[in-house]
Amino acid sequence: MGKVVVVTSGKGGVGKTTSTAALGAAVAKTGKKVALVDFDVGLRNLDLIMGAERRVVFDLVNVIQGTAKLSQALIRDKRVDTLFLLPASQTRDKDALTEEGVGEVIDKLRSVFDYVFCDSPAGIERGAQLAMRFADEAVIVTNPEVSSVRDSDRIIGLLDARTMRAEQGEQIAKHVLVTRYDAGRAARGEMLSIDDVLEILSVPLLGIIPESQDVLRASNLGAPVTLSEPLNTAAKAYIDAARRLEGEDLPVVVPFERKGFLDRLLGRRAA
């Protein structure tokens, strides 16, 4: 039985889809069978980040409504052959998803794949709740910034109350993935530190992804950063996070910025 992992955040624009693609690809590269499911019905983007936007024929809603088989809707990645994408529908509205239908699709995926990553839409409404509903684990994507941390806290509350596991009295394993971390700003006290975020949310840390142009470039090219540029720092941070997700005990190193003499003197970046 595979593991179902929801990638969620509450707030939009923090990097859920990018992180789903990067983590999923990193896990798939180790030989595990991985399915990425886009739950953002009406505003799908995982296909674009994965570079599969021109290969979408059927989607999650088609499968739920029975107009397509799951095997017809799954798109196999061209770079990693154990990686698959189940796109969201672009045309229908969010009500096209039913809890029963989603449950059936997740069960089928779980029986075939080692990992099922559910890319949640932003918000705390129905779509986000369905994305987390059948999850065993949750990756909460958070930027070190007040509104993102607040929304993450809200989502943690939902994970502990509205998921199938929570309702059955079981724990859902939660991990915080801090993205867009700027070591320089954190050092200057202009950004919440990792310790602040962890203390406030009291959820264990999965990884710290530094703010990076490479991540944007990977999105532009339609390739998860862990596949296109696996040696750069953001990709390495994602690969390490994926290994931790698989249970490896790997220490997290907080990125730091090397300071020059003048910076030290002034306590901030000279520029």
Add this chain to the structure above:
Amino acid sequence: MNVFDLFKRRSSAPVARERLQVLLAYERRNRSQPDLVSILREEIMAVIAKHVQIDQDYLQVSMDRGETMSTLEIDIQIPNKSAVPMAIAG
């Protein structure tokens, strides 16, 4: 005071952290219960309605949260009897 302190920007992260801690402590406490202010508002409205007919808009309930104490502000306007017909007429 060091002369270089003049060049230092005051760091904002500790402020962010403190604001979040206060806010989230409150939000977590209230997560399981429905919105207190709207419950109070409804019940106060029901008590008043037993004796005086007032419109929903004449009752304002607001809560100002402090760290150690919160204040509940209730503002009820009861129109004078002579004013009522005018209000209806208007």
